[in-house]
Amino acid sequence: xxxxxxxxxxxxxxxxxxxxxxxxxxxxxxxxxxxxxxxxxxxxxxxxxxxxxxxxxxxxxxxxxxxxxxxxxxxxxxxxxxxxxxxxxxxxxxxxxxxxxxxxxxxxxxxxxxxxxxxxxxxxxxxxxxxxxxxxxxxxxxxxxxxxxxxxxxxxxxxxxxxxxxxxxxxx
Amino acid sequence: xxxxxxxxxxxxxxxxxxxxxxxxxxxxxxxxxxxxxxxxxxxxxxxxxxxxxxxxxxxxxxxxxxxxxxxxxxxxxxxxxxxxxxxxxxxxxxxxxxxxxxxxxxxxxxxxxxxxxxxxxxxxxxxxxxxxxxxxxxxxxxxxxxxxxxxxxxxxxxxxxxxxxxxxxxxx
DNA sequence: GTCTATATTCTGATAGAC
DNA sequence: GTCTATCAGAATATAGAC
Numbered sequence: 001x002x003x004x005x006x007x008x009x010x011x012x013x014x015x016x017x018x019x020x021x022x023x024x025x026x027x028x029x030x031x032x033x034x035x036x037x038x039x040x041x042x043x044x045x046x047x048x049x050x051x052x053x054x055x056x057x058x059x060x061x062x063x064x065x066x067x068x069x070x071x072x073x074x075x076x077x078x079x080x081x082x083x084x085x086x087x088x089x090x091x092x093x094x095x096x097x098x099x100x101x102x103x104x105x106x107x108x109x110x111x112x113x114x115x116x117x118x119x120x121x122x123x124x125x126x127x128x129x130x131x132x133x134x135x136x137x138x139x140x141x142x143x144x145x146x147x148x149x150x151x152x153x154x155x156x157x158x159x160x161x162x163x164x165x166x167x168x169x170x171x172x
Numbered sequence: 173x174x175x176x177x178x179x180x181x182x183x184x185x186x187x188x189x190x191x192x193x194x195x196x197x198x199x200x201x202x203x204x205x206x207x208x209x210x211x212x213x214x215x216x217x218x219x220x221x222x223x224x225x226x227x228x229x230x231x232x233x234x235x236x237x238x239x240x241x242x243x244x245x246x247x248x249x250x251x252x253x254x255x256x257x258x259x260x261x262x263x264x265x266x267x268x269x270x271x272x273x274x275x276x277x278x279x280x281x282x283x284x285x286x287x288x289x290x291x292x293x294x295x296x297x298x299x300x301x302x303x304x305x306x307x308x309x310x311x312x313x314x315x316x317x318x319x320x321x322x323x324x325x326x327x328x329x330x331x332x333x334x335x336x337x338x339x340x341x342x343x344x
Numbered sequence: 345g346t347c348t349a350t351a352t353t354c355t356g357a358t359a360g361a362c
Numbered sequence: 363g364t365c366t367a368t369c370a371g372a373a374t375a376t377a378g379a380c
Contacts, residue, residue: 007266011356020365023365024365090312092264129313130330137307140308144262151301159302162337184374193347198376203374
């Protein structure tokens with residue numbers, strides 16, 4: 001999927017990759033949808049693990065540096081695997097809807113992110129929405145126009161500073 | 173395509189929509205790829221037309237209001253047709269590459285956009301990149317999480333103000 | 345210019361032998 | 363748990379009648 005996109009992988013291709021016939025995969029998953037669902041869940045579990053690698057700064061004055069680090073973790077997580085990014089954040093498999101089980105992991109990941117942004121003073125819904133829009137925008141521009149490069153990745157720090165300035169300037 | 177996504181439309185479906193058998197379409201286009209290419213080109217022509225609906229403010233002091241209007245035009249153009257948005261700005265048809273002819277229209281559209289942003293003081297490449305990333309981020313969040321709604325659309329004005337502030341504060 | 349008929353290849357999925 | 367054999371239907375595309 002990483003090379004050819006989300007929808008490009010057939011059961012036959014997948015079977016060949018893991019050294020099996022396609023039919024044998026049905027001993028592990030009842031349908032292709034179930035495989036997508038497992039990938040969705042696993043992706044969000046990986047996301048939770050990635051978020052937790054941010055060293056939490058004890059000093060509040062370091063909030064800005066920590067915010068940049070949080071943004072970098074998110075950006076690198078997304079650009080490291082564009083198929084995973086599409087699956088988790090762009091809902092781009094036609095007809096795919098995660099199971100309640102898998103969706104619960106996604107909700108947990110969102111709440112973990114919100115909790116982290118709150119530490120940087122980003123609490124209001126509109127500020128959260130502007131943060132996520134900016135971050136996903138940087139990621140998708142990077143993936144679409146400079147895959148493997150750093151053109152938008154280098155804009156992360158100015159973007160975070162800009163967002164924090166905006167949040168501070170625009171209180172409740 | 174608007175209802176089911178870019179990759180979902182087959183030649184059979186398309187033929188049925190226009191009251192033909194799929195095979196008859198080959199009298200008009202030599203392949204499905206050629207149809208995608210025509211749509212790509214037409215989409216960028218529509219984009220050029222949309223950009224030109226922005227009333228150009230004579231007074232430079234109105235740059236901010238005009239910038240907001242430019243952003244709104246872009247946002248509304250994208251969210252009005254998510255399939256077109258994917259085709260033009262997310263290159264999401266696997267294996268599709270526009271012909272040189274169609275690509276030239278896309279380049280013209282990009283240059284028109286850059287020319288407009290220059291009027292608002294956005295000239296440096298990094299400032300342009302941050303603008304486009306923020307705008308496409310707002311659009312894709314709107315499409316993915318609140319289709320048909322206004323949750324991210326209402327963030328356009330604060331986002332433009334934030335971007336212009338950042339640009340002014342960060343000169344060459 | 346549109347049709348029928350068809351070629352070819354691919355898809356997800358099932359049945360049943362071993 | 364993996365295989366062969368197979369199904370039923372989808373896909374893009376071509377040939378040729380009218």
